[in-house]
Amino acid sequence: MSTALNHDSVRVEARGLRKSFGDHEVLRGVSFTVERGEIFVLMGPSGSGKSVLLKHIIGLEEPDDGELLLEGQSIHTEGLRDRYRMAMVFQSGALLNSLTVGENVGLYLREHRLKPEDEIRRIIAEKLEIVGLKGTEEKIPGELSGGMKKRVALARALVIEPQLILYDEPTSELDPLIAITIGQEILALRDRTHATSIVVTHDRDLAFGIADRIAMIAEGEILEIGRPEDVRRSQHPLVRRFLTADFKRKPQ
Amino acid sequence: MFRDIGGLFLLFWRTLQALPLTFRHRRKVLEQFYEIGMGSLLMVCILSVFIGGVLALEIGPVMVERGLSNFLGGIVGLGLCRELAPTLMAVLIAGRIGSAMAAEIGSMAVYQEIDALRTMNINPVHYLVLPRITAIAVGLPMLVVFADLVGWLGGALVCSTNQQIAVSMQSFFANLRDTVEVKDVVHGLIKTFVFALVIGTVSCHQGLATIGGPRGIGRSVTKAVVNSIVLILILDYFLTHLLVQIEQ
Numbered sequence: 496m497s498t499a500l501n502h503d504s505v506r507v508e509a510r511g512l513r514k515s516f517g518d519h520e521v522l523r524g525v526s527f528t529v530e531r532g533e534i535f536v537l538m539g540p541s542g543s544g545k546s547v548l549l550k551h552i553i554g555l556e557e558p559d560d561g562e563l564l565l566e567g568q569s570i571h572t573e574g575l576r577d578r579y580r581m582a583m584v585f586q587s588g589a590l591l592n593s594l595t596v597g598e599n600v601g602l603y604l605r606e607h608r609l610k611p612e613d614e615i616r617r618i619i620a621e622k623l624e625i626v627g628l629k630g631t632e633e634k635i636p637g638e639l640s641g642g643m644k645k646r647v648a649l650a651r652a653l654v655i656e657p658q659l660i661l662y663d664e665p666t667s668e669l670d671p672l673i674a675i676t677i678g679q680e681i682l683a684l685r686d687r688t689h690a691t692s693i694v695v696t697h698d699r700d701l702a703f704g705i706a707d708r709i710a711m712i713a714e715g716e717i718l719e720i721g722r723p724e725d726v727r728r729s730q731h732p733l734v735r736r737f738l739t740a741d742f743k744r745k746p747q
Numbered sequence: 748m749f750r751d752i753g754g755l756f757l758l759f760w761r762t763l764q765a766l767p768l769t770f771r772h773r774r775k776v777l778e779q780f781y782e783i784g785m786g787s788l789l790m791v792c793i794l795s796v797f798i799g800g801v802l803a804l805e806i807g808p809v810m811v812e813r814g815l816s817n818f819l820g821g822i823v824g825l826g827l828c829r830e831l832a833p834t835l836m837a838v839l840i841a842g843r844i845g846s847a848m849a850a851e852i853g854s855m856a857v858y859q860e861i862d863a864l865r866t867m868n869i870n871p872v873h874y875l876v877l878p879r880i881t882a883i884a885v886g887l888p889m890l891v892v893f894a895d896l897v898g899w900l901g902g903a904l905v906c907s908t909n910q911q912i913a914v915s916m917q918s919f920f921a922n923l924r925d926t927v928e929v930k931d932v933v934h935g936l937i938k939t940f941v942f943a944l945v946i947g948t949v950s951c952h953q954g955l956a957t958i959g960g961p962r963g964i965g966r967s968v969t970k971a972v973v974n975s976i977v978l979i980l981i982l983d984y985f986l987t988h989l990l991v992q993i994e995q
Contacts, residue, residue, distance in 0.1 A: 553865075589862060
């Protein structure tokens with residue numbers, strides 16, 4: 496059921512982003528560029544500022560300093576967000592609990608009145624089938640497992656046919672098999688739509704499995720940026736520690 | 748506090764700007780209207796019977812003692828439609844519906860549902876606030892009309908059955924018809940309409956401003972109800988003062 500979509504994906508550029516909450520500086524001059532159609536992974540330990548950075552990109556937070564550019568224009572330019580289709584898959588799924596799965600997936604189309612009702616129902620069924628949840632339209636989010644919620648959130652993002660799609664910890668709280676499915680979906684979506692993808696994760700397997708480039712972020716700063724093999728060879732002590740950390744039982 | 752007041756006015760202004768979209772969101776308005784109207788009707792009726800009854804019971808014997816029993820219908824009628832029904836129904840709805848609004852929107856804020864709406868370019872004011880404020884602004888005055896009618900009936904029942912008062916229902920309603928004019932009911936409904944806007948705006952504002960998980964939701968609900976009631980009671984005085992001056 497994969498539909499080849501001809502999308503113009505977007506280029507994202509962050510220049511010197513700074514953000515503080517009270518005395519705590521979460522982002523300390525973060526700069527990077529994500530090319531069109533690229534899967535760019537922001538990897539780092541919990542509390543490193545990854546999710547805050549993602550919220551800046553989608554426009555949910557405003558930086559104290561620095562700027563975010565979409566195709567060379569500031570994200571706060573009037574009408575820019577209407578010009579580009581963007582979607583975000585939240586860590587928790589962030590499904591509207593008062594709506595059914597089908598209503599959640601079709602929300603964007605219905606609220607913006609983009610298609611007739613019959614067409615919307617067809618699209619909902621198609622997107623749910625893509626994420627392996629065929630026939631779940633009438634369920635409510637409370638009846639779904641964590642993994643299913645994430646896949647519904649992914650279907651909801653697919654409906655937008657995004658040119659830029661952001662994933663916040665897409666595999667957290669998921670078992671390895673579902674995590675792999677989600678990773679494959681991210682890759683398949685990029686291949687199908689050529690959308691630019693930015694993935695925030697602390698899951699090393701996911702990052703190295705899907706990324707075209709990885710940025711390693713810690714304490715609000717980018718420590719390393721490059722292709723997965725370059726990041727693997729990084730000599731930065733924090734990056735090395737993050738990449739090599741493993742359970743080790745102390746000998747009895 | 749000043750930031751809260753500023754936020755309230757800003758939210759109200761944004762809702763006013765979104766009014767032309769009401770028809771587009773009619774399904775959500777009707778859902779809210781059903782919740783506010785049908786969900787509260789029975790409680791409004793029960794309370795109104797007792798409010799009317801208590802009013803009659805309090806002032807009935809005093810008026811009978813002074814030979815003013817013929818005016819009882821008018822006094823109870825005026826007291827209910829101009830003051831008691833609008834104020835007490837607004838307080839009841841602030842507790843029942845205002846708390847629900849703050850809790851529902853607050854929970855959506857905490858669990859990132861509102862962020863999700865924003866990422867889909869869906870304005871939370873249009874999607875969540877407009878239908879609620881529109882529904883309560885229409886629904887609460889309608890409930891007060893019911894409260895007036897049922898309250899009058901409660902007053903008449905007490906007057907006719909209480910041996911100390913012993914004013915027949917015919918006499919009660921004859922005096923009520925002579926005394927209460929349409930403008931008196933409208934006076935109460937104007938106040939109710941303003942109270943409805945206060946409850947809707949305060950509750951939605953508290954909901955949207957919720958942070959900090961389940962405890963934050965609880966805090967927002969408490970603030971929504973308390974702030975609504977305080978504003979209703981303060982505004983009641985100033986609105987009454989203004990309306991009385993206009994009537995003169």
